[in-house]
Amino acid sequence: MLQVREDVLGERFKLQRAAFEQQPFPDPGVRKDRLQRLLALTERHEMDICAAIDADFGGRSAHETRLAELFVVRAGIRHTLSHLKGWMRERRVATTLPFLPGRNRLIPQPLGVVGIVSPWNYPFQLAVAPVTAALAAGNRVLVKPSELTPAFSALLAKLAGEHFSPDELSVITGDAEMGKAFVSMPFDHLLFTGSTAVGRQVAIAAAANLTPVTLELGGKSPAIFDPSCDLDAATASIAYGKLLNAGQTCIAPDYLLVPKGQAAAVVTKLAAAAARLYPTLRDNPDYTAIISDRHFQRLRAMIAEARDAGANVVEINPAGEEFSATSRKLLPTLVTNAGPDLRLMREEIFGPVLPIVEYATVDEAISHVNQAERPLALYWFGNDSGNRRRILRETVAGGVTINDCMLHLVQENQPFGGVGASGIGAYHGEWGFRTFSKEKPVFLQSRLSAGALLRPPYGKTFERIFSLLRHIT
Secondary structure (H helix, E strand, C coil), X not given: CHHHHHHHHHHHHHHHHHHHHHCCCCXXXXXXXXXXXXXXXXXXXXXXXHHHHHHHHCCCCHHHHHHHHHHHHHHHHHHHHHHHHHHHCCEEECCCHHHCCCEEEEEEEECCEEEEECCCCCCCHHHXXXXXXXXXXXXXXXXECCCCCHHHHHHHHHHHHHHCCCCCEEECCCCHXXXXXXXXXXXXXXXXXXXXXXXXXXHHHHHCCCCCEEEECCCCCEEEECCCCCHHHXXXXXXXXXXHHHHCCCCCCCEEEEECCCHHXXXXXXXXXXXXXXXXXXXXXXXXXXXXXXXXXXXXXXXXXXXXXXXXEEECCCCCCCCCCCCCCCXXXXXXXXXXXXXHHHCCCCCCEEEEEEECCHHHHHHHHHHCXXXXXXXXXXXXXXXXXXXXXXXCXXXXXXXXXXXXXXXXXXXXXXCHHHEECCECHHXXXXXXXXXXXXXXXXXXXXXXXXXXXXXXXXXXXXXXHHHHC
């Protein structure tokens, strides 16, 4: 069965490669038509998409799917449609004096066939947002969605087949072995969203074909409460950012740094904020389940390890509900006094569990962040402009939101991407268009060029002109 699917993968790749060779530079009308069909796919099938994702999670908030996935994708496509002609335009580039009256130009050229590997946590957004950029840039696209969301993956394959021909956009479903075969294809660009560990393997596989990669990974994204912050507003924001999709978000706050002596107060305020968002949990359709039993048990084991090691563990259960043995809804959990060697403090959590760590000085908070691998996101809450400047300048992160959570992700006029272990490259808006394009530099020589005077046979004329060039460059 796998061999059959791998044959389909190879056939689709060849089909798209041949189609690209026939149309290597689609005009704006062709690209806009593809984007409009992608928008139609998004708008016409909203309830089907929500239902499929809900089935895969065993309980996923339709409101969160509509807001964090469909709304974000819809806004991105519309932004791209509005700006596409400008992004495609051949750009003038200044020409240095010795080469005048020649002219420089930059032409954004499509790359060819793009591969996109999307994860399970936001299966629609993290598949279709990069597809938007790749189609806008004039490419053909193959998508490999996660095997952990089989209902959605099957739906996406079906919808892609209804709205696109296979040589434009095609979805390849399958297990992890299919994923390995997919990333080993000689794509012209490969975008992977997922864990850092798998991202390393993807980069190795792509390197065999010298395929350029964009890696959207994750890591332990810190949130920092400055002494100057409004604790009520800050804890409300953290509770929402951490519990959206039950913490299964690559840019969710992974741990919280608070000024020394404030941990207990922050725990109380966070518990109250979480209870306001989710007064019940077990049967509440707003509160999302953990994607699989394996991920659920991993989180339970991390919490148990922290409790056994003497950490303070606070589980938030406002209605005092009991959960069945088959439920994958995990109680929001706050952990204080956790040792640095615990898995909670070393691994990306990816669930509704938040360690809280006290710090004495801004220097100590900065040091704590910088001792770890560079995170995908960083959040800072406060009103002290000096401390804010220090955090922004003295830490490195993929993106930052000040006095809120995650909103840098949805800014179409800003790039989104990681740094170091949290990722390579960026997309969204014009940055996505550029990621999936080759900005081809072109020099147009003028008939009035004096360049021939610098060619052999060399002599006095060469020396005079060369001496002049040395003084004007």
